[in-house]
Amino acid sequence: MKTEKLMMKGNEAIAEAAIRAGCRLYFGYPITPQSEIAEYMSRRLPEVDGTFLQTESEVATVNMVYGAASTGKRVMTSTSSPGFSLMQEGVSYIAGAELPCVFVNVVRGGPGLGDIQPAQSDYFQATKGGGHGDYKLLVLAPSTIQEAVELTQLAFDLADKYRNPALILADGMIGQMMEPVELPPMRDLSTLPDHSDWALTGANEREPHKVTSFNIDPYGLEEMNKRYQEKYTRAVREEQRWEEYKTDNAEYLLVGYGTVGRILKSVVDKLAEEGIATGVFRPISLWPFPYTRLRELAEAVKFVFTVEMSSGQMVEDVRLGVEGRVPVHFYGRMGGVVPTPDEICSAFKKLL
């Protein structure tokens, strides 16, 4: 059978992928450049007996996600940078209450109101804990629309596996761009993981379930934190994901994620035409960051060159991974400016 490729906008592809992953609950508040996700959900969810609700704020949104997730059902929301900042308190509660759910942040230029163009300046917020307390999100960064579809599905599965919120960290370009995609089949809801051992569904013929991030006793709360940390340790062991492009004989390693990660492939090809052997290391899981493989690759190159649409956030993880084995250089554009292959080539060649 011929698989059908559809031209889809990133935002719409993410929404459809979520539905096909078994998500039937979406809560959201409009914000550019991701409002197409909410619009798509408002049209599509009623067709599959799902629930779409436009909320009064991102603060309300994240708490509705908390409530829905506490029933054990698949739920998601999407937003863009300022909106995700507003959600941070709730994200922390959700991580503390160990509720599986999926967030999408289609990042735009900041800080403050900033602009609506593609940016990667929310990396710290996403990977280092944007809210209070010792918690982690499982963070996945797509670089193509096809990958956005696959990672959206993976995000739901990982959220269930770890009983932890997962985040798709995209940018305005992934959200607004169209590209051919092959969609996975619709997931049979009866095959979704069983959460009946903890979900709030009414204590019928069983002891009541209590879902909270709350423990007034510091020793008790420390035990809860130990449990979180055990999960995170396991995720670090099992969930490091990345892509490599022409790294086999590379003399220099270019590192970038998401949109920049794919632009770097063009840079590698251009440099190859000039006889300079470079390769791309593209982290797909931003948390857990793929330190292990990066460290191996760094052994074999003269230096590492990190490119981001920020003032330099992921580069700190790159440096942690490289551990001083070789120099780590950085090139970044800020404010929603997307670097072009030529300008990255020039910035790189200045380092030779």
Place this chain on the structure above:
Amino acid sequence: METKIAFGGPKSLSGKEFTYCPGCHHGIVHRLIAEIIDELGIQGKTIMVAPVGCSVFAYEFFDVDGTVAPHGRALAVATGMKRALPDRVVFTYQGDGDLAAIGTAETVHAANRGEKLTTIFINNAVYGMTGGQMAPTTLLGQKTTTTPYGRRAKNDGYPVHISEMLSTMVGVAYLERVTVSTPQDIRNAKKAIRKAFLAQIKNIGFGLVEVLSTCPTNWGMSPVEAQRWLLENMTKEFPLKVFVDKVGD
């Protein structure tokens, strides 16, 4: 010899010892809610959302599924639950700081959407857990730890009347302000709470009962003085009244 239980607590209370101060009304209101849950036979399908405040442990006191919402967001959390499980009974239990200050937006919008939810709103005119600071419902002239000279309208604005505000909203199905200061008041409050649950169970709309309550500890009064102060002062500012009743008898 056969023993019979002549009097006991409602099944829907867990039996955990309450953490409330002497003379505080939380205990009475908890019991009324539990009795209603028992009488309506909904214990096995009820989920409660506790707030942040003195009643943060309320989810432990009720023998039903439960959670604690972030401060002010109980109605958003409850909305998420109810939309996920429309055939369950979901209720929130919130104080005045939670519902009428930090959570005003969530309250107003849940009511406006006519969410099939029940809210028990404890108005004791003060922040209890944090040590007696001014609440949105603190009376003019009332001394708190952040209004040491008494609440002044010029600086602090006026007491917020949540029930009056919500009474204009079409999505509200039951709305009443009660108190539990006398046996008669307790009987009335129980009827109101029952109707606020029925508003949800019968799928009519949003139900809220505002309970004027005492906080002897933070008011700096004995329990008896607090009862008197409530009846003499709070009911003037916040008249007891059925604002909306679409449930009927």
Place this chain on the structure above:
Amino acid sequence: MSYHGIVIAGFGGQGVMLMGQIIAAAAVIDGKNSTWLPSYGPEMRGGTANCTVVVDEKPVASPVIDTPTEVVAMNYPSMVKFGKKLKSGGFLFVNASVVDQKMDRGDVKIIEIPVNDIADKIGSGKVANMVMLGAFVELTKVASFEAVEEALRYKLSGSKSALLPLNLEAIKKGAEYARGR
């Protein structure tokens, strides 16, 4: 040529986004890869709009391009802005119905098509973008006309299907004009 880096630009409302989407979709129908990247935001409300389409045999790496191989300028500001970035030897398609000045570049192929006039003649100025699309596909061979028609059919399904014949006619006229130059 297997690689195309195309910029299509004009005023909001001239249909430049749709033109780009049809090209990107048609390329995929032909078995190639493509990306369509729009400019977005408030600048589009009544201002200039543009999109970048990359078509390649292999998976598209960068959807962002420095030097387009083809530029479609539906108005004068677009010609000035993007025409100077055009790769030497590339195609510059100009809407001659609204642009009366010439780009001063001898190293590119300038194709002037009076798309509004042609569209008016077949009954609707609204399909000027489709006239341009016909000319573009005819000269660049970015996609087959069968694929373009299929992509358009998909885009104009449902309530818009009545518009299909007019759009196809516009594409045909654009192609004919380009051939006859």
